[in-house]
Each structure stands twice: as structure tokens, then as C-alpha cells.
Amino acid sequence: MSNTELLNQQELSSLRSNGYLVVRKALSSEEVQSCRAAIGELSEDSALRKLPYRGNAGNARDISIINALTAFPEFMPLVDNARIFGVVLAAMGPYIHVVGAEILIRFPHPQPLLRMHTDGGPSLREILPQENSNWLALKCQFFLTDCLELNRANFIVVPGSHVNRFPISAEEVDKVQGQQLMVNAGDAVLFPWSLWHGVGPHLGLISRQSLIVKYAQRWARPQDDAIVNLQAIKTALSPRQTTLLMPLDKHLNADLGSYKWMSSDYIDVMYGENFSTVAEKQYYKDIVNFGTDYYKE
Numbered sequence: 247m248s249n250t251e252l253l254n255q256q257e258l259s260s261l262r263s264n265g266y267l268v269v270r271k272a273l274s275s276e277e278v279q280s281c282r283a284a285i286g287e288l289s290e291d292s293a294l295r296k297l298p299y300r301g302n303a304g305n306a307r308d309i310s311i312i313n314a315l316t317a318f319p320e321f322m323p324l325v326d327n328a329r330i331f332g333v334v335l336a337a338m339g340p341y342i343h344v345v346g347a348e349i350l351i352r353f354p355h356p357q358p359l360l361r362m363h364t365d366g367g368p369s370l371r372e373i374l375p376q377e378n379s380n381w382l383a384l385k386c387q388f389f390l391t392d393c394l395e396l397n398r399a400n401f402i403v404v405p406g407s408h409v410n411r412f413p414i415s416a417e418e419v420d421k422v423q424g425q426q427l428m429v430n431a432g433d434a435v436l437f438p439w440s441l442w443h444g445v446g447p448h449l450g451l452i453s454r455q456s457l458i459v460k461y462a463q464r465w466a467r468p469q470d471d472a473i474v475n476l477q478a479i480k481t482a483l484s485p486r487q488t489t490l491l492m493p494l495d496k497h498l499n500a501d502l503g504s505y506k507w508m509s510s511d512y513i514d515v516m517y518g519e520n521f522s523t524v525a526e527k528q529y530y531k532d533i534v535n536f537g538t539d540y541y542k543e
């Protein structure tokens with residue numbers, strides 16, 4: 247990969263045509279260990295079970311901690327993790343932010359843990375990306391435990407389905423066949439709302455753990471409802487991390503749908519030092535310059 251590209255050509259065409267990308271070793275084994283230590287064990291009386299932000303997919307086969315960055319501010323730096331953020335920029339462009347995060351703990355169970363679906367319910371299922379359009383929303387799922395055999399709560403995808411309308415009847419959904427992905431703890435999978443996906447059965451013994459960071463274009467409102475005060479949190483955040491987390495900040499008072507909120511160094515901040523020479527950066531700088539000047543009057 248050259249330093250003018252966010253992804254190499256093979257990664258880019260795989261992302262665009264399959265609708266997902268597996269990024270190996272997005273987290274080091276030390277990072278995986280520290281995430282798992284922060285989350286802790288899921289014993290009957292563990293702190294996790296008492297968090298107010300607890301939910302599940304509706305079938306008692308998981309615990310899901312929404313508002314995960316409020317519960318665990320130490321995970322905030324993952325939002326621009328060096329291995330995944332180039333993929334996020336390539337798929338979505340720079341006018342994005344984090345709208346939520348979720349920790350998923352999926353229990354052993356002989357039936358599929360989560361039926362095939364697309365994200366965003368009946369509203370977003372009617373909206374599909376075009377081949378080369380920026381994605382509206384993307385999830386990055388960091389795996390914190392291995393799924394190296396079939397039927398270990400593997401994430402299931404239907405490659406290429408992100409540009410097709412999801413079936414509208416239960417009968418048709420039941421016929422959807424996907425691929426169970428094999429991942430190591432530390433790998434990440436990135437996918438848009440419109441990819442058909444689900445979770446397989448779990449015939450193993452140890453609950454599968456993952457952390458999902460949810461990105462959307464900047465006009466979208468946050469999905470998480472707990473509000474954090476970015477200035478008060480103890481984790482040191484970079485300007486890019488703070489910019490990505492702005493919608494979760496109680497000090498936010500910006501018009502996210504227009505050109506007005508953008509600081510003059512917005513594009514430099516988003517591409518940062520690691521992507522400062524990529525070709526897209528100038529393209530987006532030109533759009534900002536055009537927009538801010540033209541719409542002033």
C-alpha cells in the first residue's frame with residue numbers, strides 16, 4: 247500500500263464488492279487482555295449485570311451493554327484505532343462521527359444466537375449504498391475472544407448483500423444462507439448497515455465477547471442515550487478522537503448537517519498524521535473550501 251492510499255486496491259475492492267472487511271490484529275494481545283480485564287467476568291453478581299445500560303437481542307442468548315463508551319471511557323481511543331480507521335475513512339469519507347458503542351457477550355446456545363438482519367430496522371432497510379458511494383453508517387466489531395471453529399457464535403455475513411434489498415418475509419429470511427467468519431481475538435470486522443448479517447449457534451463453553459463501535463455520517467444523531475462530558479473524562483483524547491466523539495458530548499451545540507460547524511483544520515484533524523498524504527484528503531479539502539465560501543452569502 248502506498249502512502250497516498252488508505253487501503254490497497256485488493257482491500258478496497260473487497261470492501262466495496264463484499265460489503266465487509268476483516269482486519270487482522272486490529273488489537274494487540276495486550277490490548278485484548280486489557281479490554282477483557284476492564285469488562286470483567288460475567289458472574290451472577292458482577293458489576294456488568296448491574297449496569298443501567300444493559301440489554302439483549304430479545305432471546306436471552308446474550309447480554310449487550312449499550313452506551314459502552316459511557317460505561318467504559320477507557321475504550322474511547324479505539325474509535326480511531328490505527329488499523330481500522332483507514333478502512334472507516336475509505337468507506338465513509340471524513341464527515342463522520344461515533345454514534346454509539348456496544349459490548350456484546352454471547353452465551354453458548356445450540357440455536358443461532360441472532361437471526362439474519364440488516365441494521366436500522368424498517369427505515370434503513372429501504373436505503374442501499376451504490377457501488378462507489380460513501381456509506382451512511384458502519385459498524386466496526388472488535389473481537390475479544392476467538393471464533394476459530396464453526397458454531398462458536400461466529401459472525402455470519404452474506405458477501406455482496408449490502409447492495410441488495412433484505413427480504414421482507416420471515417420465510418424468505420429463514421432461507422438466507424451466510425458464511426460464518428473465523429476470527430482471532432483482536433481481529434475486527436467492518437460492515438455497513440445494509441450487509442445481511444447474523445450470529446451462528448455457539449456449541450463451545452466460553453461466552454464470545456466483542457466490542458462494536460458505530461459510525462455514521464455527521465448529520466445523524468447519536469444512538470446511545472447516555473451523555474458523556476468529554477472534558478471531564480480521565481482518558482486523554484486526541485483532537486481526532488474528540489471530534490469523532492462530539493455527538494456524545496453534553497457540551498455539543500453544533501449544526502452537524504451543514505458546513506457551519508466545521509473548523510478550518512477539520513480535514514487535517516480527521517486524516518491526522520497517519521493518513522496525511524492520502525489522495526482523498528485534497529478532494530475533501532476542495533469540497534470544504536467550495537462549500538464554506540459559496541454558502542456564506
Ligand SMILES: O=C(O)CCC(=O)C(=O)O
Nearest residue numbers: 350365400401443444445
Ligand atoms: O454479535 C455479532 O457478531 C453481530 C452483531 C450484530 O448483528 C449487530 O450489531 O447488528
